[in-house]
Amino acid sequence: MKKIMIAIALIIGSTLIQTQAQKIKGSDTCLPLTQKEAENYMKANSKNRMTVVGGGSGVGFAALTEGSTDIAMSSRKIKFDEKMKIQDGGNSVKEVIIAYDALTIIVNPKNKVSKLTREQLAGIFSGKITNWKEVGGADMKIIPYSRETSSGTYEFFKSSVLKNKNYMNGIMSMPATGAIVQSVTQTPGAIGYIGLAYLNKNVKALAVSYDGGKKYVSPSVASAMDKTYPVVRPLYFYYLNKDQKKVTPFISYVLSSEGQKTVSEIGFIPVK
Amino acid sequence: MNTDILNIKRKRRSQAITFGLFRVLSYMVILILLVILGFIIYNGAGSISWNFLTGYPEDGMTKGGIFPAIVGTICLIIGSMVFAFPIGIMSGIYINEYAGNNWIVKFIRIMTNNLGAIPSIVFGLFGMALFVNYLGFGDSILAGSLTLGLLVLPVVIRTTEEALKAIPDSFRTGSLALGASKLQTIRHVILPMAFPNIITGLILSVGRVSGETAPILFTAAAYFLPRLPHSIFDQVMALPYHLYVISTSGTNIEASKSIAYGTALVLIVIVLLINILANFLRKYFGNKVKMN
């Protein structure tokens, strides 16, 4: 019994001398990037400690509002009411774009279709186009894979491609991007959307046209940088104004040429 | 007469067929396990190394080790045990030694069974509502441990109860007859005898805790922590969650696949070791008690 008491005392004691680490929380899309940036940053500045936690863009903003994170990473712009909530608490947010992400439409490599217009994509994901032969492919059922409703990628795809209309009822929803890649690899009729960074040789990326089929552009770092690829979104860091001093060193590291090199290494598009 | 013999023969044959079928089904179950184990070992063994066990994740989770996840899982195990063991054992003692056989015990037993049947995700919800939000612990070892502790409490109670039940009443009456109080009897006679069975049950509940993901999803688990937890209010990485995350997220699924298999293997080995340890202790203490 005594031992337990001592143990409890030790545990409580150790909480008091707890040192404060910088916490970053939010979008799963930003996770691999932020994690690697944090890893490199800590290598250079060994006394700084960073904690990187995922959960989704919304989780990040909720944590920022509550004060349980220092930086919220997000794959979408802060929503109006999220901003209002933070302002209601007497704070204001600062927004920094740390990288861009080209949302890539992927299909199974066996699929003959290699390009689609935005309208066709919207038709597929809202359930109005159900067979590949309607868009110039083989006679095969289209299986659209979506992300879970919780992700910023889901929201961005919805606003950019579906023009804010809803996905079809009962779309396959995968808990993470990796699962989409896995499923598209295994399923001949599949179509899904992922960040460019997740693209690998087991899936095929489609060229996309946003002008009704006049010009199709394939996703790549180059086409995203010169803005010809249409489905590009910024990745953000958000922080409270009052924390500026605390978070600036890390953010300026991410924006430095070294940090931006990591950005392109991971497969995102550098800011500059 | 002849037809009787034929009848018996037919019965024998149908029996042989049925038994054969049962045997085949049983061996199939074993086969399934071996396939799963073999699959993980075959794919995971290559990535196990000293560096893998003691290193930190590197290069966007595609290289390096899983040390923080191992430490995190150990923290959660210890935390949940500190909470669940004393309460569970006391509860078991009360049910078996004090309460007698009335409606209260029946009620408690039903409640314990109910608690044991509740899905782990519901514990996750409850842990998030009570510990993380209401009590304000945040995502932390404390919240995760308490949630996991609640999850295994019924197991601890039941094992204690079974262990105590296995001790013949004559020991109790004997001790009481010698003038010992009830509490003394429990402390000096009953508990030492029941100890080996209690401990094996406890070890098995550790196995349960180490593999659970759903309860810690919203109460404790973190994707990446470059350092070990410093207090019980820190978040931790944990093996099962780590496996879930790297097999579904991460930019380079192919590259992190070997890490995923390796993590799965480590998890299975931990569970395996725990099972072996429990069996060993059961035997070891079993012999000791017999010799006394």
Place this chain on the structure above:
Amino acid sequence: MKRFTEKIIEGILKLSGGVTSIIILLIILFLFKEGSGLFNNSSIEKGYVLSVNPANPVKTLSPKQVKEIFDENITNWKEVGGNDEEIKTFRFEEIFDLYPDEELDGEILSQRLSDEISKENGIIAFLPERYLLTSFKGKLLESNNVSLSEFFLGKEWFPTAVPAAEFGILPLLLGTLLVSFGTIAIALPFGIAVAIYLAEIADPRIRKFFKPIIELLAGIPSVVYGFFGLVVIVPLIQKIFGLPVGETGLAGSIILAIMALPTIITVAEDAIRTTPRVMKEASLGLGATHWQTIWRVVVPYSISGIMAAVMLGIGRAIGETMAVLMVTGNAAVMPTSLLEPVRTIPATIAAELGEAPVGSTHYQSLFMLGCILFLLTLIISLSVEFISGKKKNNN
């Protein structure tokens, strides 16, 4: 003095005896506390309103109608009981497309919104409440709370749809039940056969070899099963049945069956072992074969224990989360067969809770799902109690 400490300790023990009951009460309390707000909330996001032109006769719209309107599947007001007028949707953000940001300071923004709505006859606008002035000219639609029938009988699960979310849990509930019964259909023959084999047929050495392996099967973490299912079973099912997708209810059922087997085997075997030797010997003595004895004597005798095993197996299947999340495809449709993707309640909670803002309608609906899951397992474990209790009375 000694007596006194003994009394105190006894009190503490008594208290800890009640701890499980207290925890269950707490679980009920907290789940319902967080979940019950759902029915006092509107499916329209908090702080927002739907507004129409003052001349529009439509007073209220169901969430389904709102969604169809904003998806442009309903395009004329007469389809929802209004005038023959084209519907024009307007989201708050669109105001920033009409006017530059800096011109929309403070009250001017509110004024512009108000003007926009009174200008267009067919408009339906989705606006934050805080920008409504007392002089707001639009007509606000009455917002209804999420109703019990919408929740329990609704066939569409669109928890994050804007402006109006849909919380119909029927597909999730049926998906959960379908996967669970699929699980039992697979696991039951296996489980009972193995239990009978181990209890009656196999010689002790084989049994000694089997037991720890089955215990190990129970010890493998569910994430490992999910991982295995995703990489091995899903592609297998797709090939065998020639399906467009391998992530199906069946994949979930198979994985869950493997996971439920140890429970079923252990409980059923224990039950079979309780058959008194006398009964078996009597049967054998009367000339019955071993199999006849098992089938006519042992199984009927231990049937309640076997039933309990089945119920426990179903319980395990209903609540399992991570493995199912990884293999069933999570499509929220009304399930028609095991060969289609399904979405279960636990998977929904695990996938969505992370993002749902604390206290929002979505968050509450997930806790309500937790309540339902809790009640389902409670019913199951109480019926197990009832079944095994009945047997004791028979003896």
